[in-house]
Amino acid sequence: MTIFIGADHRGFELKAKIVSFLRAQGHEAVDVGTYAPEPPCDYPKLSLEVAVNVVKHKNSRGILLCLTGIGHSIAANKVPGAYAALCHSKEVAILSRQHNNANVLVLGANFMTEKEMLGIIKVWLSTEFEGGRHLRRVNQVKAIEKKFMK
Numbered sequence: 001m002t003i004f005i006g007a008d009h010r011g012f013e014l015k016a017k018i019v020s021f022l023r024a025q026g027h028e029a030v031d032v033g034t035y036a037p038e039p040p041c042d043y044p045k046l047s048l049e050v051a052v053n054v055v056k057h058k059n060s061r062g063i064l065l066c067l068t069g070i071g072h073s074i075a076a077n078k079v080p081g082a083y084a085a086l087c088h089s090k091e092v093a094i095l096s097r098q099h100n101n102a103n104v105l106v107l108g109a110n111f112m113t114e115k116e117m118l119g120i121i122k123v124w125l126s127t128e129f130e131g132g133r134h135l136r137r138v139n140q141v142k143a144i145e146k147k148f149m150k
Contacts, residue, residue, distance in 0.1 A: 033045075034046065048079065050063070061105070076104050099134045100134070102124075
């Protein structure tokens with residue numbers, strides 16, 4: 001699977017470890033930046049880059065890292081077709097895929113260990129969307145998106 005990954009200066013160090021982890025798992029990891037911890041960068045540009053690429057490339061996913069994950073979540077969800085979920089545990093990551101068909105995983109670099117983060121990524125990438133009643137709800141979200149994001 002192709003995974004687009006971006007991190008601001010707060011997630012920069014973890015991003016390199018995640019890219020290595022993804023490649024070791026057999027995924028194609030596309031690093032969209034930032035490429036240095038200094039100077040501080042503006043996260044919305046990275047959110048946009050990851051989200052647009054996920055929407056454009058079928059069967060791809062995205063991962064975003066910043067201090068809390070909140071800013072990336074807000075920005076990435078502005079892109080029609082990008083469904084970013086801020087996950088803080090394996091259970092939440094699984095449900096974001098099973099129930100919401102999230103295609104962008106957002107992580108807060110200051111709120112979990114590297115080991116926890118890699119565990120979340122692993123289950124998120126291996127979890128499929130359940131469909132069924134959840135498909136109806138996802139389609140309702142898409143209808144809202146269509147109405148307001150023309």
